[in-house]
Amino acid sequence: KLAVTTSFENSGLADVLLPAIKEDLDLDVQLLVVGTGQALRLGEAGDVDAILVHSRTAEEKFVAEGHGTYRREIMYNDFVFIGPKEDPAGVAKAGSAAEALKRIGVVKPAFVSRGDDSGTHKKEIALWQAADLAPESFGDWYREVGAGMGASLNTAAGLDAYILADRASWLNFGNKAGLDLLYAGDAALFNQYAFLAVNPEKHAHVRNDLALQLEDWLTSPRAAELINGYTINGETLFIFNAKPE
Amino acid sequence: MVSVMLPLTLKDVSVRRRGKRLLGPVNLTLNPEGLTMIVGPNGSGKTTLLRVMHGVERLSEGSATWAVPEEEARHRQSYVFQTPIMLRRTVADNLRYPLQLTAKPRAEIEELVHHWLKRIGLDARMGLQATRLSGGEKQKLALARALIRKPDVLFLDEPCANLDGASTRDIETILRSALLEKTRIIMTTHDLGQARRLAGDALFMLHGVVHERGPASDFFSAPQTAELQAFFRGDIIA
Amino acid sequence: MVSVMLPLTLKDVSVRRRGKRLLGPVNLTLNPEGLTMIVGPNGSGKTTLLRVMHGVERLSEGSATWAVPEEEARHRQSYVFQTPIMLRRTVADNLRYPLQLTAKPRAEIEELVHHWLKRIGLDARMGLQATRLSGGEKQKLALARALIRKPDVLFLDEPCANLDGASTRDIETILRSALLEKTRIIMTTHDLGQARRLAGDALFMLHGVVHERGPASDFFSAPQTAELQAFFRGDIIA
Amino acid sequence: MNDILEGLVAAFWLVVTFDPDLMQISLRSLQVSLSALVIASAIALPLGTFLAIRRFRYRRLTISLLNALMGLPPVVVGLIVYILLSRSGPFGVLGLLFTPTAMIIAQVIIITPLIASITHQAMRELWAEYHDLLISLNTSGWQRIKTLIWDGRRNLLTASLAGFGRAIGEVGAIMIVGGNIDNATRVLTTAIALETGKGDFALALALGFVLIALAIGINISIHWLSRTEREGRW
C-alpha cells in the first residue's frame, strides 16, 4: 500500500506507472490518495508501507522522528500560476515568481489558496514570503479554501480567481472554465517528489521488502523512461531526477 | 322545511372487495322525511350500506345520487361511525373542528361548542384529550360533533351501543327533536326496542342485500319473510 | 375445580390521572366462583376498575392482590377490551397468536383455531385482515381470542355492545358453559336484561366508587340506594 | 487511540476558551443547517402528507422515487448545484456560488426527500385513522394536510430531526458549492475535512465532538420544548 498526494494522483501518471509495475514486479500497488499531512500520518501509524509526497520539511521531520529511514527523491515537476484569461494583474508579463505575486498583491484580484498545509500550500506561503508579502494580512480577495488541488481548482474556476497549482493537476483538470496558465518556469517553482518507505522497525507488519522493491523500480531507468515520457497534450510533466544509490 | 337534497337513489349498487361481494345489488330510494332504521345480523352489510349512502365507500357497480349536485350534498350530511373516530385533540377542539372548517365567526363557534358540551354532559371534560374518554363518552362526543353542523341528513351507525340507559334516552330525545326540525336520519341499531321506538320505516339487511323493507308499523308487527321473523326471535339465520 | 387464583383483593385502590381521581377509593374482594356484573353510567369508572383488576392500569394508591404470585396470576387471565384490539393480521392469525406465545404443538393450535372459528361463525372470514371485520365480528373474534387460552379468570368489557340478538344469545351460552367449568367471569354491560340473565353478584359503579354491591337477587329486585334505583329507571344521576 | 483523547481535550479547550474561530464556524453551521431545515420542512411536510392522503395514478412510483432520492449522493447534488450556480450556468448572474445561500440550496435538495419520506410514512397511519372522518366532513385537500400535520406533529419531529442531522453532518455537497472558504463559507464539517486532510486528527476530532455536542444540545432542547414524551398517549 502506498499513500500518495492528491496532486500525484490527479496527474494521471499513476495510470502509466502502475500497470508497468504490475508487469515488471508482479506487484499490485494500492494507492491511497490523501492530503500530504494525512499521508504522513498514515505512514506514522503503519497503515501504509510507503508514501510518495512533496513537502521537504515535513518529510525530513518524518525521517527524523524515525518513522522512515530515509527519503529518496524520485522526480520533480513544477508549479504554475493559473488565473483568468484576461489576467487583470498582468501575471503573464512577470519576470519571476516573486514578481508575479507582487503584481497580484497590488491589484488584489481574487486569489484561491489551498489553505490545507499541503505541499502546494506550503510552497505558496514560501513564495509569498519570498515576495515580501504576508498572506495573513490580506483582505477578502485572498481565499483560503482548505481543500485538495482539484477542489481548489474548481473553486478558482467558479470565482475566476488566481491560484497556484502543480502543472500535472492543471493539465489533467477538466473544468478549466475561464482559466488559463499564466506563468511558469521560475526555478523557485520546482516541486520535488520523494519516496519514503515506512520504517519496518517501528511496524513489523509493513511490507518493507515490497516497498524497497518498489523504490528500486521507481529509481530504475525503466521508470525514468516512463516518467520522462509521460505527456499530456504534448507537454512533459515530470522530470526524473533520482540519483542512483 | 324538508331538505331539498332528497330523495337519494341507489341504483344497482354493489361493493366488491377482492372478488367478494360485500353489498348488493341494492336498489333503493330514500324519501325526504323521517327516520329509516337499518337492522340485520352482524356482517350483513349495514355499515357498508350506510357508508355507500354517505359516499365514503367506493362503489364497484351502480350509482348513488342525491337530488342536488354531489358537491352540495356533501356539505349537508353528517356521519357517526360505529367506532367513534376521535381527533387527537381535546374534547372541545373535537367539537370546534367541523365549525372551523366553515369559517364561522369565533364567538358563534364558542357558543355552539359550549351548548353541546353541556348537552352531552362533557363540559367537565372539555380540556381532556378526546382519545382518553370512556367508550360511551366518545360516542356521545361523536354524535355531538355530527349534530353541531346542523346537517340536513344524519347517518348514525349504532350510536347507542356503548351508552347507558339514561344517555340512550337522552340521545333518542335529541334525535326526535332533530326529526321535528326535518333532519333526515338513517341509522342502524342492534337494540330492537330502540328500533321500534324511533323508526319511521325500516330495512332488514341480510347477506349484503336489502331483504325486507317497509314502514315501521308493518315491519315490526308483521314481518313478511321467514328470515326477518327468525331475526326478531333472536335465532341464527343461515 | 375452582381456580386457586382467587380471591382477588383490592385494597384502598385509587387511580389518579393529572390530579383527577378516576377511580377509588375501592375496597373489594372477589370470591373464587361465579359471574360478577359491573353496571353504572358512562364514565363512572367500570372500565378503569376492570383494568385495575386485570393489572393493565397503573395504580396511584392501594394494591390489587391475587391468591397466587403475580407472575402466575397473569398467565391465567384473559381480557376483552371495550373497543376490540385487532392484531394487523388475518382473522385466523389473531386466534393463533395467544397460543403461539405458549409454544403449544402446531396441530393442537390448528385444531383449536378451527374449532373457535366455527364457533363464532367466522370460518368463512379466516383469511381476511382482522381490521376489516365488521364491528360485531371484531367483538366476537376478540372474545374467541380470549377464550382460546382457557383462562381461569375472564374479564369482559361490554362484549355484546355491537352484537345482534342471535350472537348475543350465543355468547351468553358460551359464558354459561364457561361458568360451569368454573371460569371466573367479571364483566360490564349496559344491557340490563343481560345483566339480570347472567349475574351471580353485581356492582354498581358511580363517580369512580363502588356505590352498591350485592348478590344478583337483591341487587336487581331490591336496589338499596336512590342512585341505583334511578339508574334502573333510566334516569340521569347527578 | 491517543488521538481520540487528545481530540476530547482539544475540544474541551476550544470550547472553554470560547475560541472565536470555532464560534464563528459553529454559528455558520447552525445557521446553514437550520435554514435548510426550515425550508426543506416547509416543502417536505406538506408534500409527504399529500402523498399519504392522495391516491393518484403514479403515486406508488412517486413514493419509490422519493425514497430513492434519499440516496442522492451529496457530491452529485453539490456538483449539479455548482454547475447551475457557476458563472457560466443559468443562475450564474445571481452570484450565489461560494456563499452560505448556495450551501443552503444544496442541503435543502439533500434533506427534502428524507423528510418527505419519513413524513409520508408517519402520516399514513394517522390518515388511516382520520380518513373516514375527514372525508365525511368534506374537508378540502389543504384542510386535510393541515389537520394531519397539526395532529401528527409529534410524529413529524423525527422527520425534522433526521433532516437536521443529515444537514449538520453533511460535507460533500457544501464543500463543492461553498468552497470551504475561511471566514466566508467554512462550517464545522468542512473544517473537519480540512483538518483530516492536514493529518491533524486531534483537531479534526475536537471539531467533530463540538459538532456532536451541538447536535445533542439541539435535540435535547427540542425534545424538552415539545415535551414529546410527557404528552405521550399512555
Added chain:
Amino acid sequence: MNDILEGLVAAFWLVVTFDPDLMQISLRSLQVSLSALVIASAIALPLGTFLAIRRFRYRRLTISLLNALMGLPPVVVGLIVYILLSRSGPFGVLGLLFTPTAMIIAQVIIITPLIASITHQAMRELWAEYHDLLISLNTSGWQRIKTLIWDGRRNLLTASLAGFGRAIGEVGAIMIVGGNIDNATRVLTTAIALETGKGDFALALALGFVLIALAIGINISIHWLSRTEREGRW
C-alpha cells in the same frame, strides 16, 4: 448546463457498454451498502422498537441522544473508525483498514441511529394500539418486539430505505477508512469524488446518475416485492 447533458450521455454509454470498471464499483457499492443495511437493521429495528415499548429512567434522554446521533458527521465516524482499526490502534491486528469490511463498519455506525430513530417513531403508534392487548396476553419483552416488528413491517420499510439511501450516497467516512483504492475499495461515491477533484464533471455526473438509477431500481423493486401499497389498509 452542458456538463449535465454530457453526464447523462456518458452515463448512458457507460451502462450500455457494460463498462467493466463501472460494473465492479457499482457491485462493490451495493455489496457494502446492503451489508451495512442488513447489519444496521438487525441492531436498529429491535433497538428502536425496544425504546418504543419500554419505559425506563433515562428513556427520553436515550431517544434524544439517538436522534442527535443521526447528525454524526461521517468524516468524524470515518476518523474514529480509522483510529480504531489503524495498525497502531486497538484493532489494528485484524488488518481491516482499507478493506470493504472497514467501510461496512463505518456505514453501520452512521446509519444505525437513523434507522433506530425512524423505527422508534413508527413503532410508537403501533405500540399505542397494541399496548393493552400485548400486556394483557402477558407477553415477554422479546415477544412484544417481535410482534411489533412483524406487524409493523410495512412501516419499517421507510426506516430501512432511509438507511440504505444514506449508506449508498455516503462518501466522507468510507473515503477515510476504505481509502478509495482502485480495484479494492473504490465505490461509486468515492469514484465520483475523485472525478470531481479531477474536474471531470461529466464523468462524475455520469457515475452519479448511475448511482441514482441504482437507488431508484432498488427502491422500486423493494416496493414492488413488498407490495406495500397494494396491501394498504384502505
